[in-house]
Amino acid sequence: MQGLDPLDWGVIIAYFLILLGVAWWVIMQKQKDTEDYFLAGRNIGWFVVGASIFASNIGSEHVVGLAGNGAGDKMPLLIYELHAWIVLMLGWVFLPFYARSGVFTMPEFLEKRFDARSRWVLSVVSLIAYILTKVSVTIYAGGVVVSALLGIPFWIGAVATVALTGIYTILGGMRAVVYTETIQAVVLVVGAGILTFMGLDAVGGWSELKNTVGVDYFNMWRPNSDPDYPWLPLFITSTIVGIWYWCTDQVIVQRVLTAKNIKEGRRGSIFGALLKLMPVFLFLIPGVVALGLKLQGKLxxxxxDEAFPVLMSNLLPSGLRGLVAAGLLAALMSSLASVFNSCSTLFTLDIYKKIRPDKPEEKLVRTGRIATFFVVGLGLLWIPIITRLSDGLYEYLQNVQAYISPPIAAVFLLGIFYKRINANGAIATLIGGFLIGFSKLTLEITKSSFTEGGFMHSIANINWLVFGAYFFAICIAIAIGVSMLYPAPSEQQLKGLTFGTVSAEQKAANKNSYGLADIIASVVVVVIVIYVMISFSTLSL
Known part of the structure; x- marks a missing residue:
């Protein structure tokens, strides 16, 4: 890899100065209550909301891992980047219920829809999941990127970046996060876009790339007999994970809850959906380009997973190399900042405030800062363990999420669409689902200790996509079955929280919150998703 020169360093330093300037400006604003610190005062416009959604999703592990999929014959995983239509569901379907309920967090919504037990379970499990997956994996990938770009030891790069991100997240709160994420999203899109354009030019264009790697390489749809990526389980499980991640996960939903109103939040989700279409071209295609250049003997x-940084360092000229490096650092910092702030929100409002309800607002904000500090510390402590992970970081994340998401997605979907689901059905699904999911994950980790062909080995060996699809069906059955054993919740409790209990006034208010432009933009997103799904098949290529 070619190292960074003085001009590259100048670009990176300029980026950080702008970033810290914005963060400092936000920190100087008063943040005395929880609404301002955790939800930026609920006063953010659609552009910032959409950019924040995109930046929260795209981290270093995403950039590097998705390009690695493109370079490593894992094209079926492209479907996880075509979830823009599910981002639309957040704005059109879920947001009105969240906004009407006035909640800060997703566990808080479950408490209003069901009871306090569901809130506690989801809060605790979400915090554990964030620290062991999102925080730790992002730190690991970021450490690899920073050490490769700057030529410094892995742990120094990881600690330095995490420390910097933690400082402005702790001091600036959600407002600092969303505004810096907007800058980071722009840098990331511009930098990766330039790399994609120059990469295709270097390989000889799209047609030459297809000829080099082979037309079949681009096929994301494999037969159901495929042992790794059967198409139907892939579609079902990826959709379940997508609904959990984009419509019920605190990190993403917190962005739309910062909006001024439902109209701005919905438009933010539409803009975020449009941006979500970009990773296919910004990160996956450069991975395929890197493979093409390798096959041509040019790289x-x-x-x-080395494809993106190697392509960047060898292909881009001085200055542009620094811009893309800044984009990678931006991806790392935006993802970490999002998770740090969301963990802080979950702990402070769903755990600490429930234990100490008499605490004033200023004390809660202080508690949120302390919670973020501990999340930063726990993430750093996990580095020695996460560095032992094998390659294929992106697939690892999707694998783990397939075991976490089904019970949560089932409870939220049924909770909004089916008013007969009650608190007992929800808690049985959450606890039972988490036990099933973590049991399967444990069996996979310890699979080598079982007798090959035995019952335990067979369960552990079930394809994670196939298991995810059946797991979701089991969660739906638990929720409905247990709910039917107990009385239905009262209409008063459900008022405005399910489709069957929305008043005429609420329906009218929601209808007035969107226009023809919003509908057209959403249709365009869906059409593009369908087009890409068709394009990445051997039939069209």
Whole structure:
């Protein structure tokens, strides 16, 4: 890899100065209550909301891992980047219920829809999941990127970046996060877009790339007999994970809850959906380009996850190399900042405030800062363990999420669409689902200790996509079955929280919150998703 020169360093330093300037400006604003600190005063416009959604989703592990998929013959995982239509569901379907309920967090919504037990379970499990997956994996990938770009030891790069991100997240709160994420989203899109354009030019254009890697390489749809990526389980499980991640996960939903109103929040989700279409072209295609250049003898790398940084360092001229490096650092910091702030929100409002309800607003904000500090510390402590992970970080994340998401997605979907589901059905699904999911994950980790062909080995060996689809069906059955054993919740409790209990006034208010432009933009997103799904098949290529 070619190192960074003085001009590259100048670009990176300029980026950080702008970023810290914005963060400092936000920190100087008064943040005395929880609404301002955790939800930026609920006063953010659609552009910032959409950019924040995109930046929260795209981290270093995403950039590097998705390019690694493109370079490592894992094209079926492209479907996870075509979830823009599910981002639309957040704005059109879920947001009106969240906004009407006035909640800060997703566990808080479950408490209003069901009872306090569901809130406690989801809060605790979400915090554990964030620290062990999102925080730790992002730190790991970021450490790899920073050490490769700057030529410094892995742990120094990881600690330095995490510390910097933690400082402005702790001091600035949600407002600092969303505004810095807007800058980071712009840098990331511009930098990766330039790399994609120059990469295609270097490989000889799209047609030459297809000829080099082979037309079949681009096919994301494999037969159901495929042992790794059967198409139907892939579609079902990826959709379940997508609904959990985009419509019920605190990190993403917190962005739309910062909006001024439902109209701005919905438009923010539509804009976020449009941006979500970009990773296919910004990150996956450069991975395929890197493979094409390797096959042409113009580039060399060992692991597919090295494809993006190697392509960047060897292809881009001085200055532009620094811009893309800044974009990668931006991706790392935006993802970490999002998770740090969301963990802080969950702990402070769903756990601490429930234990100490008499605490004033200023004390809660202070508690949120302390909670963020501990999340930063726990993430750093996990580095020695996460560095032992094998390659294929992106697939690892999707695998783990397939075991976490089904019970949560089932409870939220049924909770909004089916008013007969009660608190007992919800808690049985959450607890039972988490036990099933973590049991399967444990069996996979310890699979080598079981007798091959035995019952335990067979369960552990079930394809994670197939298991995810059946797991979701089991969660739906638990929720409905247990709910039917107990009385239905009262209409008063459900008022405005399910489709069957929305008043005429609420329906009218929701209808007035969107226009023809919003509908057209949403249709355009869906059409593009369908087009890409068709395009990445051997039939069209």
């Amino acid at each position: 060399d790398w060992d692991s597919p």
